[in-house]
Amino acid sequence: MRKPLVGTGWKMNHGIAETEGYARRLAPLLAAEDLRGLDLFVLPPFVSLTTAARAFAGTPVAIGGQNMHWEASGAWTGEVSAPMLREAGCRFVELAHSERLEHFGETYELVRLKVDAAIRAGLEPILCLGESAEDRRMEQSDSVLHEQVMTALAGQTAQTLPRVVLAYEPRWAIGGAEAAPPAYVARRHGALRAALIEGWGEAAAMATRIIYGGSVSPANGASLIGLPDVDGLFIGRAAWTPEGFAAMVRIVAAEKLRD
Numbered sequence: 001m002r003k004p005l006v007g008t009g010w011k012m013n014h015g016i017a018e019t020e021g022y023a024r025r026l027a028p029l030l031a032a033e034d035l036r037g038l039d040l041f042v043l044p045p046f047v048s049l050t051t052a053a054r055a056f057a058g059t060p061v062a063i064g065g066q067n068m069h070w071e072a073s074g075a076w077t078g079e080v081s082a083p084m085l086r087e088a089g090c091r092f093v094e095l096a097h098s099e100r101l102e103h104f105g106e107t108y109e110l111v112r113l114k115v116d117a118a119i120r121a122g123l124e125p126i127l128c129l130g131e132s133a134e135d136r137r138m139e140q141s142d143s144v145l146h147e148q149v150m151t152a153l154a155g156q157t158a159q160t161l162p163r164v165v166l167a168y169e170p171r172w173a174i175g176g177a178e179a180a181p182p183a184y185v186a187r188r189h190g191a192l193r194a195a196l197i198e199g200w201g202e203a204a205a206m207a208t209r210i211i212y213g214g215s216v217s218p219a220n221g222a223s224l225i226g227l228p229d230v231d232g233l234f235i236g237r238a239a240w241t242p243e244g245f246a247a248m249v250r251i252v253a254a255e256k257l258r259d
Contacts, residue, residue, distance in 0.1 A: 002209050004225075004256040005165060005232030006249050007041035007126075008239035009066060009094055010048075019048040023055030026242035030249065035060045037257045039232075040249060041092050043126075046080055053089025064092025064126065067100060070113035072121070082121030093118050096128040096152065098171045108151040116155045119163060126165045126234070127152055129192070130214070133172035141170075142191040149195045158204035166192055166210040167234045173214030175236070182223045185212055189229035218244075221251040 014022060022042075030040075041062045044052045052063045065088075069079040085093055095118070096111040111127070118125040129148045131141040145168070153164065168188055173180045180188075189210050196205035212224050213234030224230055233252060239245035 002207065002231045003037065003039050004252055005039045005041070005209055005211055006235070006252045007039075007043065007064075007092070007211075007232070008235045008245055008248075009043040009097070010045060010240060011066070011099075011236075012045060013240060014044055014048060016048050016051045019044055019051045020055050022242050023052065023059070023061075026061070026245060027059050029242060029246035030060060033250065033253060034257075035249065035253065038249070038253060042245075043092070043094050049085070049088040049090065062091040064090045064094060064123075066094050066097070068093050068095070068114060068118065068123075070110070070117045072117070082117045082123055085123060086121050091124060092126055092165070093123045094126045094128065094167075096148075098128065098130060098169060098174055102171075108148050111152045112154055115152055115164065119156070119160055124163055124165060126167050126211075128167045128169050128213070130169040130171045130174075136170070136172060141188060145188060145192055146195045149192065150199060153199070156200070158200045161196065161200045161204040162207040162209075164208065165232075166196075166208065167213050168192060168210060169213040169234065176215045179212075179215040179217070179220045179224060182220075182227060185224060185230065186227045189227065193229050216248070218247050218251060221248055222255060225252050225255045 040060050043064045043066050065085040068082050069076050072081050072083050095114050100106045115125050131144045135144045170180050192210050209231040211232035211234050212230050216233050216235045217238040235248050
């Protein structure tokens with residue numbers, strides 16, 4: 001059974017002091033909940049990682065990086081490596097966010113190097129996948145997602161695949177007013193699961209988590225997490241306050257942890 005996952009990426013928000021305050025306010029909000037059946041994470045900016053590791057210690061919340069380099073060390077000014085993230089206390093690392101692809105020229109061929117490096121270092125990559133508005137209009141969403149998956153995960157085996165979390169984030173829904181409709185999300189998650197079965201076999205595919213991100217909110221969270229192939233939610237603005245994050249955790253717990 002795939003363990004449900006709930007997390008938030010803070011982007012370029014929440015410095016050191018804000019991170020300490022967020023963790024301090026979140027802890028009592030989660031204390032009353034039995035969350036042993038969920039994995040929780042936050043992805044702070046790099047400067048806040050060590051603070052977050054200390055502040056969230058003793059809580060169910062893991063931390064992760066928002067990006068990383070594919071080399072373990074070297075002359076890469078301004079970059080952060082997978083071993084550095086591990087030393088800072090990270091369990092996860094987000095890779096291939098649409099903003100990295102759009103504004104920094106990243107490709108899924110390059111992302112493959114990062115996935116390989118993350119796995120070698122013992123991190124769990126959160127691999128972002130998603131089609132553009134034009135891909136959607138041309139009815140090419142599934143073929144685009146298939147190519148992204150096969151390119152980024154080409155180096156993985158059936159044994160390592162379940163250590164990767166796929167985050168389906170349609171680019172046209174990120175930062176928008178509404179998430180993708182549930183029926184649309186269900187089809188895309190089903191197509192991603194089928195791609196994993198094709199590439200790595202049913203057992204590995206069924207053990208790999210696929211989460212949804214893109215304008216997730218309390219208003220649509222229940223309808224999205226209730227879909228069979230949606231194993232968690234990757235939340236942006238709605239979880240940038242501890243109260244918002246706790247609300248989303250309760251929504252997922254109510255759906256996924258009920259008897």
